[in-house]
Amino acid sequence: EAGVTQSPTHLIKTRGQQATLRCSPISGHTSVYWYQQALGLGLQFLLWYDEGEERNRGNFPPRFSGRQFPNYSSELNVNALELEDSALYLCASSQVFRETQYFGPGTRLLVL
Amino acid sequence: GDSVTQMEGPVTLSEEAFLTINCTYTATGYPSLFWYVQYPGEGLQLLLKATKADDKGSNKGFEATYRKETTSFHLEKGSVQVSDSAVYFCALSAASGGSYIPTFGRGTSLIVHP
Numbered sequence: 001e002a003g004v005t006q007s008p009t010h011l012i013k014t015r016g017q018q019a020t021l022r023c024s025p026i027s028g029h030t031s032v033y034w035y036q037q038a039l040g041l042g043l044q045f046l047l048w049y050d051e052g053e054e055r056n057r058g059n060f061p062p063r064f065s066g067r068q069f070p071n072y073s074s075e076l077n078v079n080a081l082e083l084e085d086s087a088l089y090l091c092a093s094s095q096v097f098r099e100t101q102y103f104g105p106g107t108r109l110l111v112l
Numbered sequence: 113g114d115s116v117t118q119m120e121g122p123v124t125l126s127e128e129a130f131l132t133i134n135c136t137y138t139a140t141g142y143p144s145l146f147w148y149v150q151y152p153g154e155g156l157q158l159l160l161k162a163t164k165a166d167d168k169g170s171n172k173g174f175e176a177t178y179r180k181e182t183t184s185f186h187l188e189k190g191s192v193q194v195s196d197s198a199v200y201f202c203a204l205s206a207a208s209g210g211s212y213i214p215t216f217g218r219g220t221s222l223i224v225h226p
Contacts, residue, residue: 004155033214035216041218042201042216042217042218042219043156043201043216043219045214045215045216090155090156092156100146100158100161101158101205101214102158103148103155103156103157104155105154105155106154106155
C-alpha cells in the first residue's frame with residue numbers, strides 16, 4: 001500500500017512569490033492535514049480538509065490556503081511569500097479523525 | 113484548549129542507557145494519545161499509541177502508559193541504541209466542542225552516543 005506522497009521534495013522561491021505544495025493521501029483516507037514545521041517550533045497545525053471541505057484552520061494568515069480535490073488529494077498554496085515561511089511542510093492523512101495520522105516525507109520550502 | 117507539554121531537549125544518552133521522555137497533556141473529553149518519531153531528514157512516523165486510560169502502547173522496545181489520573185503519557189525504553197537518535201513528538205487527538213484539531217508537543221530531540 002502506497003503511503004502519503006508529497007511533491008515537490010524541495011522548493012526554492014523568492015519573497016513575494018507564490019508556492020504550491022501537493023499531497024496525495026493513502027488510498028481510502030478522506031482527511032488531509034497540513035502542518036508547518038519551522039526550525040525549533042515543532043509542528044504548527046495549518047489546515048484540515050475532509051471530504052473536500054475545509055474543516056478547520058490553525059492560527060495562520062489568509063495567504064495560507066488550500067483545497068482538496070474529489071480524489072482527496074490536496075494542495076497548499078502560500079501567497080506573498082515571506083522569509084519566515086521557510087520551513088518543512090508536512091501533510092498527513094487519516095481515515096477518520098480518531099485514527100492515527102500517516103505523514104508524508106514533507107516539502108522543504110526555502111524563501112530567499 | 114488542548115495542549116501537550118514535553119520535556120525540553122536535547123536528551124543525550126550513551127548506548128544501552130535507560131530512556132524516559134516525559135509528556136503531560138490537558139484536554140477536554142477522552143483523547144487518544146500518540147508518540148511519533150522523526151528521523152533526520154524524514155517525516156513523522158507513528159511509534160505507538162493508546163486510546164484509553166491504563167492502556168499501554170509498545171513498539172520497537174518503546175513503551176508508554178496512558179495515565180488519566182496524572183494526565184501523562186511518558187515514553188520509556190530500557191536500552192537505547194544509536195539508531196534511536198531522532199526527535200520524538202507526543203500528541204493527542206480529541207474531540208472538543210466540534211473542533212477536531214490534533215495537538216502535538218514541541219518535540220524532544222534524543223541523541224545516543226556509542
